[in-house]
Amino acid sequence: MMLAPATGLLGVFIVIPMLLTIWLSFQNWSTQTGFETATFVGVQNFIDIFANNSVGRDFKAALVNTAIYTVLSVLIILPLSVMLGLLVHQKIAPGGVFLRTVLFSTYMVPMIAVALVFSKLYSPTEGPLNQILGWVGIPPQTWLSAPQTALVSIVILNVWQQVGYFTVLAVAGLTQIPESLYEAAKIDGANPVQRFFSITLPMLSNTLLFSAVICIINAVQVFEPVALITQGGPVNATNVLTFHIRRVGIERAQGGLGSAMAVTLMLALVVAIALLFAFARSREMKNS
Amino acid sequence: MSTTTADRRIMERPRYKATPATALLVLAIIVAAVVAAFPLAWMILTSLKTPQETMQVPPVWLPANPSLDAFAQVADVVSLGRSFWNSAIIALTTTVAIIVTSLMAGYAFAKYQFRHKEALFAILIATMFLPPIVTLIPLYRITGYLGLNASLAGVVVPNLANAFGIFLMRQFIKGVPDELIEAARVDGASELRILFQVVAPAVMPAIAALVLFAFVYHWNSYLWPLTVLQGNADQYPIVISLSRLLSYNRGAMNTGLVMAGATLAVLPPVLLFVILQRFFVDSVVSSGVKG
Numbered sequence: 287m288m289l290a291p292a293t294g295l296l297g298v299f300i301v302i303p304m305l306l307t308i309w310l311s312f313q314n315w316s317t318q319t320g321f322e323t324a325t326f327v328g329v330q331n332f333i334d335i336f337a338n339n340s341v342g343r344d345f346k347a348a349l350v351n352t353a354i355y356t357v358l359s360v361l362i363i364l365p366l367s368v369m370l371g372l373l374v375h376q377k378i379a380p381g382g383v384f385l386r387t388v389l390f391s392t393y394m395v396p397m398i399a400v401a402l403v404f405s406k407l408y409s410p411t412e413g414p415l416n417q418i419l420g421w422v423g424i425p426p427q428t429w430l431s432a433p434q435t436a437l438v439s440i441v442i443l444n445v446w447q448q449v450g451y452f453t454v455l456a457v458a459g460l461t462q463i464p465e466s467l468y469e470a471a472k473i474d475g476a477n478p479v480q481r482f483f484s485i486t487l488p489m490l491s492n493t494l495l496f497s498a499v500i501c502i503i504n505a506v507q508v509f510e511p512v513a514l515i516t517q518g519g520p521v522n523a524t525n526v527l528t529f530h531i532r533r534v535g536i537e538r539a540q541g542g543l544g545s546a547m548a549v550t551l552m553l554a555l556v557v558a559i560a561l562l563f564a565f566a567r568s569r570e571m572k573n574s
Numbered sequence: 575m576s577t578t579t580a581d582r583r584i585m586e587r588p589r590y591k592a593t594p595a596t597a598l599l600v601l602a603i604i605v606a607a608v609v610a611a612f613p614l615a616w617m618i619l620t621s622l623k624t625p626q627e628t629m630q631v632p633p634v635w636l637p638a639n640p641s642l643d644a645f646a647q648v649a650d651v652v653s654l655g656r657s658f659w660n661s662a663i664i665a666l667t668t669t670v671a672i673i674v675t676s677l678m679a680g681y682a683f684a685k686y687q688f689r690h691k692e693a694l695f696a697i698l699i700a701t702m703f704l705p706p707i708v709t710l711i712p713l714y715r716i717t718g719y720l721g722l723n724a725s726l727a728g729v730v731v732p733n734l735a736n737a738f739g740i741f742l743m744r745q746f747i748k749g750v751p752d753e754l755i756e757a758a759r760v761d762g763a764s765e766l767r768i769l770f771q772v773v774a775p776a777v778m779p780a781i782a783a784l785v786l787f788a789f790v791y792h793w794n795s796y797l798w799p800l801t802v803l804q805g806n807a808d809q810y811p812i813v814i815s816l817s818r819l820l821s822y823n824r825g826a827m828n829t830g831l832v833m834a835g836a837t838l839a840v841l842p843p844v845l846l847f848v849i850l851q852r853f854f855v856d857s858v859v860s861s862g863v864k865g
Contacts, residue, residue: 287682288678288679288681288682288686288765288769289678289679289682289683289694291674291675291678291679291734291735292675292676292678292679292698292735292740293679293694293698293735294735295675295732295734295735296698296701296735296737298716299709299713299716299731299732299733299735300701300704300709300737301697301701302712302716303709303712303713303716304701304704304708304709306712306715306716307708307709307711307712310711310712317711317714317715320715320719321712321715370606373599373602373603373606376599378590378591378593378595378596378599379590379595379596379597379599379600379603380590380600381600381603381604381607382603384603384607385603385606385607385610387848387851388607388610388611389606389607389610390847390851390854391844391847391848392610392613392614394790394794394840394843394844394846394847395614395794395840395843395844396793396794396796396813396816396839396840396843397794397796398794398796398813398814398816398817398836398839399617399813399816399836399839399840400613402816402817402819402820402832402833402836403613403614403616403617403833403836404613405820406616406620406829406832406833407613407616411631412628412629412630412631412633412829413633414616414633414635417632417633420632446610446613449610450610499703503703503705506705506707507705507706507707507797509707509796509797510796510797510817513796513800513817514817514820515820527707528705528707528797531707531710531711532707532710532797532801535710535711536710536711536714536801541711541712541715544711545711545712548707548708548709548710548711549708551705551707551708552704552708555705
């Protein structure tokens, strides 16, 4: 049977683990022992991860940090991808395809290498970013070394790595807009800005919805820069869920707690994406 | 000579008019490209600097005497050859397996009729959107049961099939004419033979895209190898060895060394992208928008 290899592998290594995660979230279980040692504790793990002690505080911080990181990533990447997409797509000036190649090649760079390079770029004294800011009269920034700026610094790093992928998606969306719409708008006397808001943006809504979903799913996976550079610090400022769940569930071997966190992440993701679709639909109804 | 070729090239592109708008767009493209390329350019430049240059305040941009010393030294600090070999094994075996399993399942979903087909496909697609951390903890235990932990097999085996690959192959195999497959069946070819000798050649661009996607993804992958290898440094892929380079760097080691290591790790995926980029862009378009 043609399906057996793929479905068997995905079943054993993704679907069954997914179901086990849900089951384990209701168990007290050490990751270093077999599944048979798990004991049922009801919703105690969920109570613990939202409790007012260090376990709960760390998890809630990670949840909030991940939410901020995700929202910032979407809010920066999506508009930027449309702007860059327009630059790649336009036919007035040369260099569009070249720009696409440069942007997309950053998406090929291992996140570990990105994190390494940015840790040097951000270096307050030896890094070039503060030097460049100095040239235009902006005081040096603390970047990764202070709680106020660390998470945003990691967002910037993420934007740099990912924006090329979303630009390609935006270009794909732009290619599908019929040229005749623009011609008609030109005859009606619409200027380029009016044409962008009345034609381009509405016609891109499906692309942007897809981009937002992928962007959210990618954002909750942020791990390398945190594991490599900040270890969740300073003072929990960059403690994000993928890092925290691995620390609890694997390094501290608290499999039940870690699974409860993973299930919470799953639910948060489902809610976020459902809200996004509801938002897109309400906009659509308003426009039609 | 060179001016005439350049002149001719300009003359072959009469569609760009020299207006202020064009100039502004070119400027915007240049700025965007420079910003995008800057971190990688900084990485390469720093890898060529002397240790003193990498520590200067304010930073020096161009190495006075570019040298490859850092590249020579990096191999002394981490077992670079071994790590490259491990990364190559991980990326190549997963890529080959993903191509085969995706072709098979994609063919079944595109051309066969069977019960619960839509439901099964929906479940597979759903796994595509599942962040790996959600399954990480039980998966680590499962590979432990299978005796795969702390070995390269543990990195590879859970990744031999891929939902995105199945989705991509299904999309493209749908476009292969049924008559082609029927003709081969009449000739008595087995289904596997049809798949690999008739269908696969017809979807080569999609296969090229999947090769790039799978290779780059698994060359760059960090979370799972870090977890399953349990600190067995012999089996580390290059990205984990790189991360260890940074902790050496906190001591007396110089930044140039880290950047040399990063440059080497970046090369295979980026080179493969440059070779196969046309296919990759096409497949992102077809999977993202039309799908």
